[in-house]
Amino acid sequence: METVRIDSGDVTAIAFTGRLDAGTAAQAEEAVRAFLRQSDRGKLIIDLSGLDYISSAGLRVLIVAGKGVLQRGGRLALCGVRGNVREVLTVTGLGMLFDIAENRDQALGRLGPRASGAPGNPCGR
Amino acid sequence: MRKIASVALPPALDNLPRFIACVSQAARGQGLGERVGQVELAVEEAVTNICKYGGAPGAAEVEIVCLAGPAVLVVEISDRGRPFDMTVWPAPDVKADVAQRPIGGLGVFLIKKVTDAVEYRREGGRNVLRLTFRNRFPAI
Numbered sequence: 001m002e003t004v005r006i007d008s009g010d011v012t013a014i015a016f017t018g019r020l021d022a023g024t025a026a027q028a029e030e031a032v033r034a035f036l037r038q039s040d041r042g043k044l045i046i047d048l049s050g051l052d053y054i055s056s057a058g059l060r061v062l063i064v065a066g067k068g069v070l071q072r073g074g075r076l077a078l079c080g081v082r083g084n085v086r087e088v089l090t091v092t093g094l095g096m097l098f099d100i101a102e103n104r105d106q107a108l109g110r111l112g113p114r115a116s117g118a119p120g121n122p123c124g125r
Numbered sequence: 126m127r128k129i130a131s132v133a134l135p136p137a138l139d140n141l142p143r144f145i146a147c148v149s150q151a152a153r154g155q156g157l158g159e160r161v162g163q164v165e166l167a168v169e170e171a172v173t174n175i176c177k178y179g180g181a182p183g184a185a186e187v188e189i190v191c192l193a194g195p196a197v198l199v200v201e202i203s204d205r206g207r208p209f210d211m212t213v214w215p216a217p218d219v220k221a222d223v224a225q226r227p228i229g230g231l232g233v234f235l236i237k238k239v240t241d242a243v244e245y246r247r248e249g250g251r252n253v254l255r256l257t258f259r260n261r262f263p264a265i
Contacts, residue, residue: 021141021169022138022169022176023138023139023141023142053165053166055166055169055170055235056170056173056231056232056235059231060231063226066226084162084163084166087162087163088166091219091235091238091239092231092234092235093219093220093221094219094226097226
């Protein structure tokens with residue numbers, strides 16, 4: 001599995017690609033926890049478009065992200081959910097709990113306007 | 126039923142890719158290409174449970190045997206850990222919201238969801254978990 005993180009303005013996107021299973025979940029969880037440590041009221045997109053497989057170990061990482069962001073008053077959206085990942089999210093009911101967008105652009109829209117002072121806010125308020 | 130593949134390795138997460146490779150090849154060979162993800166998922170969850178909770182690590186091996194019948198693949202996973210019958214394990218609340226969700230506990234639930242049958246027996250000091258996958262899309 002590969003983890004790629006992109007910080008852009010007040011939004012962080014973390015993309016997991018490959019297999020998010022019992023062998024790779026610790027690496028993914030560390031990426032999520034690193035984001036949670038740094039951000040208060042932060043906005044996070046988890047991009048799963050390159051993810052081929054997820055097991056309960058991977059679901060646990062998504063739950064850690066969901067709870068952590070909620071506790072910090074932030075926002076979380078998932079995107080690129082497909083195949084086995086979609087099936088597993090659906091049968092566990094987790095698909096209903098997350099804000100799931102088609103792609104990153106749509107996810108950005110779901111997370112709302114940029115925070116005041118952040119690049120892209122012309123009024124700076 | 127004829128035996129088409131088997132693997133026996135110590136119960137360690139490092140060995141997970143080798144267990145998965147065995148069952149995924151067997152599933153493809155049986156024409157269950159569309160269900161490979163489900164077969165891999167069920168086996169990962171079962172083996173992970175044994176690695177984490179089976180007890181006596183290093184003392185014994187986990188053995189996986191793949192059996193083929195007409196339009197069916199059966200995967201038997203056995204270990205010498207403490208007795209554990211997941212078929213009587215209570216289901217988690219899959220309607221709870223994120224804040225209420227326990228972190229963990231979904232593995233057994235997933236095994237039951239992606240298989241056509243889950244059977245357990247204790248045999249000669251071994252747990253034997255028997256997972257059945259039919260050659261069709263399951264009703265989930």
